């Protein structure tokens with residue numbers, strides 16, 4: 001079951017938000033209102049004293065790029081995370097961390113418009129993304145866990161098809177250059193079925209290099225480093241850096257170290273019900289039957 005709107009009960013209060021950030025381009029904040037977990041109230045700031053950090057020269061009210069406001073996600077009748085706020089501006093990077101099941105993939109799916117928040121809003125330049133899902137889809141590239149490589153098409157053909165579906169001109173030329181960006185030109189003519197797990201992953205990620213940042217500024221990457229060797233991780237990091245220099249932005253989840261300069265970290269564990277003990281009380285709070 002997906003994150004979804006549901007007309008029940010108040011949102012739960014939030015854990016302490018720990019974020020490290022360096023400029024440029026990401027602002028995160030916590031507005032915590034203690035509703036049913038008073039023991040945590042000492043580390044929660046009242047709404048009137050919202051704690052936030054904002055990149056120099058930016059204001060949260062401008063909401064440039066992508067913004068999440070009081071985002072709450074429910075999956076399988078369980079609150080995964082709640083009252084999550086962040087702003088991601090052009091050139092910015094946000095790294096999602098947290099233990100298995102803390103909601104990294106769920107948040108990426110929300111940002112991609114693949115599922116709906118239980119409550120809260122996601123905006124692009126101040127407009128709710130739900131108002132124009134097609135426009136949002138066009139501006140983003142989402143790389144999830146699923147392998148999208150067609151086994152009967154070569155690596156080059158796979159990318160050419162994607163470039164065509166994305167409405168890009170010169171699809172084959174773009175495909176060749178995208179493969180080169182991930183050092184995959186030597187397998188351009190190999191059918192997808194013969195590619196190794198890491199090679200398939202690189203073909204999937206090469207899709208990011210098909211379009212310029214002005215066409216698809218938002219990259220949403222779910223554990224992009226999984227199955228990649230060290231050199232490929234470095235190439236991906238270079239691709240991300242070039243994208244950001246061109247005004248693009250990236251949200252990625254990871255369990256390992258990735259060299260993403262000046263990125264902000266968001267630990268989903270600080271926003272969610274991560275223990276079995278907490279599940280029951282949170283479900284009661286949002287009106288979910290036992």
Ligand SMILES: Nc1ncnc2c1ncn2[C@@H]1O[C@H](COP(=O)(O)OP(=O)(O)OP(=O)(O)O)[C@@H](O)[C@H]1O
Pocket residue numbers: 001002075076077080098099100101102103104105106107268
């Ligand atoms: N389709 C679904 N239906 C119900 N619950 C789901 C579904 N998909 C995920 N969940 C639950 O949502 C919670 C968050 O899962 P999610 O995949 O977002 O976590 P994650 O942080 O990405 O985990 P991991 O580090 O293992 O990839 C988990 O408790 C998971 O069991």
